Amino acid sequence: MRDVAARAGVSAMTVSRVLKGSGRVGDSTRQRVLDAVSDLGYRRNETARNLRLGRQSGLVGLVVTNLANPFYAQLALGAEEVVQEHGLRLVLGNTAEQLAREQDLVQDLVSRRANGLIVVPSGSDQQHLSPAALDSTPLVLAARPPAGIEADTVLVDDFGGARAATARLVADGHTRVGFLGNPPTLFTGAERFRGWWSALEEAGIQPRDTWVRRGPYDVVTAEAAARELLDRADGPTAVFCANNRLTLGACRAVRGLGSAAALGGFDAVESADLLGVPLTLASYDPAEIGRRAARLLMDRVSDDPGARPTGPPRRTIIPTSLAEFTA
Amino acid sequence: MRDVAARAGVSAMTVSRVLKGSGRVGDSTRQRVLDAVSDLGYRRNETARNLRLGRQSGLVGLVVTNLANPFYAQLALGAEEVVQEHGLRLVLGNTAEQLAREQDLVQDLVSRRANGLIVVPSGSDQQHLSPAALDSTPLVLAARPPAGIEADTVLVDDFGGARAATARLVADGHTRVGFLGNPPTLFTGAERFRGWWSALEEAGIQPRDTWVRRGPYDVVTAEAAARELLDRADGPTAVFCANNRLTLGACRAVRGLGSAAALGGFDAVESADLLGVPLTLASYDPAEIGRRAARLLMDRVSDDPGARPTGPPRRTIIPTSLAEFTA
DNA sequence: CTGTTAGCGCCTTCAC
């Protein structure tokens, strides 16, 4: 900036004013400064600027557990969309479900004076997300609820979606509906299990343990589990699958067995209508989680760290909608 | 830091030394400082630190055209993986294929003193990516080649993949193979078209214009275009589709028509074996593009902006592999 | 309308 000032024959202050745009500067002076700027290819150092202005970095941190999962990629996409509308940038961090990495990432983002944080917490120990640990950096939790802290949160209607999809299977005439899902230690795993259970109870059907398979399944292991469920005379005639990996695995099982079973599922599945299996899906837009989370965050963010809007923690639940595909 | 110093009864300088770890500080002093730090919940301001050290920001910018496309999401994932291994953070920017947004984003990243940039250029005007415009920030281009500038680049073997998939269709007995693809203005569109063309020529088949449909298709419009191609007695008996959106659209067309046509495709398609259409796919791992791009970038990045490794521009081509699925 | 002074939070250099 000094160089520009020298070349334009003015002081650094004048250059600063011209670049800010709002200062009162003579037309000819302004022009000389602008010329010098473009001659020298000068670009203001935003880092120094933020430091002087006592501002945050203009960065919003997004910490997710597993970017390889398209779900989180979509979430990131939605968050980026909203964040950039506010002139902020998204910094992406992947924790691979490791608490230590989550802690490091969050610390780093706070040290960088991020304007806000969107975190998919990897566990129930969330002390590193307390306002004290965060230096009061605004925080929004996504996909999983807060534990021991207060924070704005965006969740999916795991319970309602699972219940609705299961209820639809029952309405279609199935009286033995299995459950293929995540371990109950996972929030979504527990909620979706509850939804399945409720739908059956409400239909006067007593859920049976032998209809249930829960584990950290991928597509391949889910297929095997689904086969166990379906490959017996008195087994379920339909299975509710708690996420799209499981749904795909179960589809393979149904096709492989030549079974007439119907499937329920959580999350959208691409080309569901081409898979040749009757499917009832409770789906939603993962990007919407990112968008909502970012909007909640933007409400709390302020250029002046001293004057951040406060208020009680808010919770947004993304509804799911049912889509039915015939074989 | 002053507060910490006061509480520990030392000067700010001593605190700085303790925090850096390498300075010579008395054991009892160090302990007092550490205590004060944790009492106050103090965290060093990385922004100020970088400013003073004349360092870059520790940020790597990733600018893509369309994050909604899972392809770019995977690319981001791969880049994040490598970047974080180097202790850097990934900043994500989406341009929505708008040159102006790309220019703004790149400028902003440079102003923030990003350590490096990975860009999927949205057009053939790349002057805003010249070393001068970038203030010599290291740059790697991904998925599309440089135009009028020099830069490390990571590309997919668009030509080879398209040729191999098409050749396989020919080897399977098809003599009339259609092409469903992107406009030739797109680099990948042109390359994949060339691949298709070459495979036919090499097999002694003269490609015909009536076998070709090119446009900015989505799944729905691709289906219509595929129907045009397939729904005539003397039309193609197989179609090569230049990306996975098009492949899915064409699948719908084949299924809808009850056609016996086979398809070739570029990019992986999930559950390809369940779609009920004979498919030959040239696929690769999109995350690998991100990883390779990030590695090339890391080679050029240096903590000291004055001493960045230089060298001639390098180009990495990601190979594709052929996978065949029967109906 | 423009320049001078001072300082954001940190660290290098040089004293002690």
Place this chain on the structure above:
DNA sequence: GTGAAGGCGCTAACAG
């Protein structure tokens, strides 16, 4: 082993 001075690049606040 520790502290004081000075400055990284920028901009409020106050001159003039």
